[in-house]
Amino acid sequence: HPPSTWKAKGSTADTPSSEGEHHRIARDENTGRKAADEDLRGQLGAAPDSGNSQSSQPKSDSSLSPQSTPKATPADTVNPLTIPSFTLDSQDNSDEDDEDNMPPPSFPALNSAQRASASPLPTGLPPSMGPPQSKASEPSQLMPPPSRVVSSNLRPLPSPNRSLHVLSTSPLPNRGPLPNRGPPTTNTLSPSLQPTLAVKTPNARGKVLLSPGHSPLDWANLQKSHSNLSGVPSLIRVTPSMLKQHNGRKGKLAWSSYEGKVYNITPYLPFHPGGEGELRRVAGKDGRKLFMEVHPWVNWENMLGECVVGIMVAEGEGQDAGRSELEDMD
Numbered sequence: 001h002p003p004s005t006w007k008a009k010g011s012t013a014d015t016p017s018s019e020g021e022h023h024r025i026a027r028d029e030n031t032g033r034k035a036a037d038e039d040l041r042g043q044l045g046a047a048p049d050s051g052n053s054q055s056s057q058p059k060s061d062s063s064l065s066p067q068s069t070p071k072a073t074p075a076d077t078v079n080p081l082t083i084p085s086f087t088l089d090s091q092d093n094s095d096e097d098d099e100d101n102m103p104p105p106s107f108p109a110l111n112s113a114q115r116a117s118a119s120p121l122p123t124g125l126p127p128s129m130g131p132p133q134s135k136a137s138e139p140s141q142l143m144p145p146p147s148r149v150v151s152s153n154l155r156p157l158p159s160p161n162r163s164l165h166v167l168s169t170s171p172l173p174n175r176g177p178l179p180n181r182g183p184p185t186t187n188t189l190s191p192s193l194q195p196t197l198a199v200k201t202p203n204a205r206g207k208v209l210l211s212p213g214h215s216p217l218d219w220a221n222l223q224k225s226h227s228n229l230s231g232v233p234s235l236i237r238v239t240p241s242m243l244k245q246h247n248g249r250k251g252k253l254a255w256s257s258y259e260g261k262v263y264n265i266t267p268y269l270p271f272h273p274g275g276e277g278e279l280r281r282v283a284g285k286d287g288r289k290l291f292m293e294v295h296p297w298v299n300w301e302n303m304l305g306e307c308v309v310g311i312m313v314a315e316g317e318g319q320d321a322g323r324s325e326l327e328d329m330d
């Protein structure tokens with residue numbers, strides 16, 4: 001800034017302006033008009049008469065040319081229009097004038113979020129549906145790529161024993177309910193449907209362990225062999241007493257009747273998925289009711305097709321009676 005002495009000289013006190021306050025301050029800071037003139041002479045090349053620190057400041061200002069600086073001349077000959085104003089107020093006023101001449105600032109600002117959201121997106125979508133392009137362009141705002149699947153991070157597959165255990169404890173689909181072998185917890189079933197006896201499960205898994213070579217497939221293959229599994233040379237007529245005698249005990253065969261047909265269940269005992277003990281319960285008697293309570297979906301005709309002994313007849317009409325009748329006919 002120019003020294004305050006320039007203000008005192010350039011804009012005289014008789015100039016009515018808002019700079020009067022500054023001029024008074026300038027005069028107060030200096031010793032008077034004489035001292036100010038001495039400073040100006042020093043600036044114009046005249047011999048300085050003192051080492052005043054304030055007089056040296058204008059020398060350092062390269063913008064001040066002695067030829068263009070009118071302040072060395074008497075104040076009455078100076079054209080006020082050519083005198084630049086160095087006061088702070090003048091400088092501020094000039095800036096304000098420049099700002100006044102500038103167009104008003106845009107509102108919202110050209111780079112504001114309001115303007116960005118109000119302007120249509122290049123995709124033509126409404127702003128609410130458009131992707132946050134400005135944010136998406138920043139790498140920090142992008143979704144992280146999916147982590148690579150490493151085999152070591154995967155859970156180990158269940159062991160074969162574990163998978164078998166799960167399968168055994170859950171009901172198989174489309175196979176109907178499992179038999180209730182324990183004591184009844186509820187009394188919702190009719191008395192006829194409730195099991196009369198509690199059946200022990202052969203193992204903790206609730207699945208009967210069949211001996212090797214006695215799987216359902218083994219039984220199917222045995223039936224396909226068309227070997228006579230009935231234990232009789234030909235179909236016979238079976239009386240109720242005859243059926244009762246074949247109860248599978250003490251080395252006797254196990255017969256069971258189903259809807260008028262008599263089957264030799266003896267060879268099927270080790271193949272029965274429900275266990276030999278379960279199947280023995282119907283030995284020597286009609287097993288249809290118990291059979292249907294446990295697994296009505298099982299086709300006993302196909303399962304025991306090669307085990308047919310004969311047909312149920314009334315007492316006194318059994319094989320012996322029939323044979324005698326045939327003998328009588330002969």
Ligand code: HEM
Pocket residue numbers: 175179206207208256265272273274275278279281282287290291294295298300303304
């Ligand atoms: C001769 C007559 C019978 C035949 C041909 C027979 C056949 C079968 C067959 C094929 C299965 C397997 C069913 C499946 O997996 O869906 C089975 C399971 C079963 N059977 Fe029999 N059965 C007979 C009699 C009986 C009787 C009288 C009882 C009980 C008193 C019984 C109790 C069971 C039980 C509890 C199962 C379920 C085994 C399991 O799911 O682990 N079965 N039977």
